[in-house]
Amino acid sequence: MDKKLVIIGSGPAGMVCAINALKSGVAKEDILIIEREEELGGTLNLCIHTGFGKGNRTGTELATDLANQIKNYGIEYLVGTTVISFNKDKEITIVSPDIGYEKVKAEAIVLATGCRERSRGGLSIGGTRPSGVISAGTAQRFINIEGYLPGKKTIIVGTTNLALVIARRLSLEGGKVLCVCDARSKLQVDKKEIEECLEFFNIPLKLRTVVTKLFGKERLEAVELADLDKQGKIIRSTKRILKCDSLVYSCGFIPENEIASLAGVEIRKATHGPVVSKKLETSIEGVFSCGNSRFIHKDVISVMTDGKRVGKSVAEYLKKHKSQGGDGE
Amino acid sequence: MKDKIYDVAIIGAGIVGSMCAFHLSKYKLNIAVLEAGIDVASGTTRANSAIIHAGYDANEGSLKAKLNVKGSLMVEPIAKQLGVHYKRCGSLVIGFNEQDLDHLNRLLVRGKKNGVLGLEIIDEKRLHQMEPNVSKEAKYALYAPTAGIVCPYDLAYATCENACTNGADFFFEYKVDKIEKVGLSFSLYAKEKCVRAKYVINCAGLYADEIAGLISEKLPFEIIPRRGEYMLLDKCEKDTVSHTIFVTPSEKGKGILVSPTVDGNIIVGPNANIVESKADTGVTAEGLQEISQSAVTMVPNINLESVITTFAGVRSTPTSGDFYIKPSTKHPKFIHSAGIESPGLASSPAIALYILKLLEKAGLKLKERSDYITTRTKNGNCKLFCDMTEEERKRAIEKNPANAKIVCRCEMVTEGDIINAIHRPISAHTVDMVKRRTRAGMGRCQGGYCRARVAEIIARELNISVDEVKKFSSNSHILCGRTK
């Protein structure tokens, strides 16, 4: 299969990029979006809460809206299809239960692969390793998609948007959140979110507080909490034990760039995102990056702005590429 | 079933028990493996440094030295036969001063006497060519080109799966708590259950002394549980070092190491602290700090920000200082393998052969079978999608479209891999069992994305509900009922 433009990932970044590439002159039959999930939408599909873009819609509403635009414009897409690698010649290997193992040759590639959660490795919590300790993303999938409660008495570590949303969701679904704690002394999120997600449910917020130890051989039974002093050192006298059956952590996100780095795209160690030019082109010519796979954006509006920008610049690239004689001549 | 008398029962499916099962299953014998945990490698074999030591550490003339040198050479062919990841990466013990150099020279002499091949002391120039990230203050190193790395629990799975395929019976969550000698055989009880066998091998690791106690025998030494803590770094740090790097040893042990793993991560650890409970595999903030500091001394620019997980293992250190592999003083057909501390993993194939010799001496007949299957399953070695060549991937997907569904993104594990693991000879029916067999959830996000999906697949394949799926043991349920 040959395609002028292949966009990897159908989150808001990928879809907005496709729409803008089209608006900037790339023909609809020259664009292909590849998505490994069964539906277009990316992370938005997990978000059944409001707060996405203009009009304060839910994540799923925004996803549906963008996906409808893609369908109405007649832009081609493959779902349930994973890109497992690509190379400098922009030959892309895809796998899917329907089409099997295939190659797609592109003139330009946009990486809109989003991000993944950080593990709790960095938290260095001591003690045992029982079940009942899960990431916020896993909790979200269990609750919103599967309809199961990951715990009845939960402690949440981290104050990302996702952590707060989970605190609220757990309370709504019949669980009890004992507290939300964070090592930092200042919050990155808006006051409004604290009100809506925590205060409304009487969930205590404990800043400058860390979980130092887990108890429980099989299932989590309790955790040890401690306060930090101004230098970030544990104040021993504040150590206390809290009984609970689950701990949900949210340690932030890391851009997803495995296939990019395999292809040889230069990745910035500090951000885990690719090094890009002003045009958002990576170190490999004709390969672009946008959205959360470039760096972790503040919200979906800025992700969409990024997608827009890259849609335009990849269209320009393809125009220039064509006028220079394109491929293989 | 009740009246069946096995030829050999193996207590404990750690690496020693697994290797025994593997070697014994080549012969016409009925074998039972009794394991207290829910899975193979539930004990020390699950959490260690994974180094196939070359053999210069153990004292000359000790059983440890003999079995280490012999065993370490056997690991590679077994790994090849069963498709286990193994790499001969070589090791470097680095020294900073004259005193360290003296010590390295002593190790060199000892290693040569033990029969280790290719050992040499190298100077700082060569050291830094081989390992540009090692501290510039390091002046010498003992280079052991034969040292290697392996995936320890996969080596145990592979050998057990092969034994199972060749007819060995496995009993899990079978904690032997009473042993009786009835006539010519031993009755090995776990609560109400009973397995009978003519010969018994005690490979219960840290608990080998307790098993001896069940036949009223006191081993002539004590087993001291000494814990070692670890940190595992993200694959993006894979270029940190390419050999296993040790510091010159102290009384506490071989010292802390920084090493690549066969899967492309970097492992840092272990320290050595005596713990009260043999089951104490917890990590401590202090311990992690201790190993971090050592790691920085060896490799100053190591990026400890990219730790993806921490864990600990407990050594079964014998006060006598050497492996104890002997028949019971009460029953010649009951063999003990105890005090198997490091390099127990590297020595394990040779330990098993040594045990086979003892069994033969005690009267067990070893007749080779003609229908021996050399691989893990009748259909080969269950290669994972991520290890396949392009052609193999194509074929795998044609055969089963589930191989085109990537479930763990970090480690590229397919739904097909997971389904295979669930239906392999020793079924992976918990999230952790699937994780250790396929690496789903072992990557940078530590299952943040795939854990829920793995649970769903297990539930579907075993026809149970998702909230019945366990993380690793009977009470480690993952979910707490339905949402409102």
Ligand SMILES: Cc1cc2nc3c(=O)[nH]c(=O)nc-3n(C[C@H](O)[C@H](O)[C@H](O)COP(=O)(O)OP(=O)(O)OC[C@H]3O[C@@H](n4cnc5c(N)ncnc54)[C@H](O)[C@@H]3O)c2cc1C
């Ligand atoms: C719980 C939660 C709450 C949030 N709340 C808000 C909020 O209230 N307001 C707000 O503005 N923002 C919010 N956000 C942020 C917003 O959802 C994200 O910023 C946005 O979805 C990121 O868009 P993206 O396109 O960069 O990545 P994603 O949406 O993550 O999309 C990436 C897509 O690429 C696909 N992909 C990746 N690799 C491959 C491959 N190799 N082959 C095929 N497909 C691939 C993935 O499956 C995914 O669908 C929230 C996020 C989360 C997780």
Ligand SMILES: Cc1cc2nc3c(=O)[nH]c(=O)nc-3n(C[C@H](O)[C@H](O)[C@H](O)COP(=O)(O)OP(=O)(O)OC[C@H]3O[C@@H](n4cnc5c(N)ncnc54)[C@H](O)[C@@H]3O)c2cc1C
């Ligand atoms: C920190 C650390 C680092 C190490 N590094 C290395 C290294 O780099 N290289 C190396 O060669 N070696 C290393 N070792 C040593 C190596 O890991 C061990 O020697 C080896 O794993 C021991 O295997 P085993 O089969 O004797 O014991 P185990 O793996 O502990 O197996 C014993 C099994 O017996 C079971 N059991 C116990 N009681 C009963 C019962 N009553 N009934 C039924 N089953 C029972 C247990 O559940 C367990 O599965 C290290 C060890 C540690 C702790």
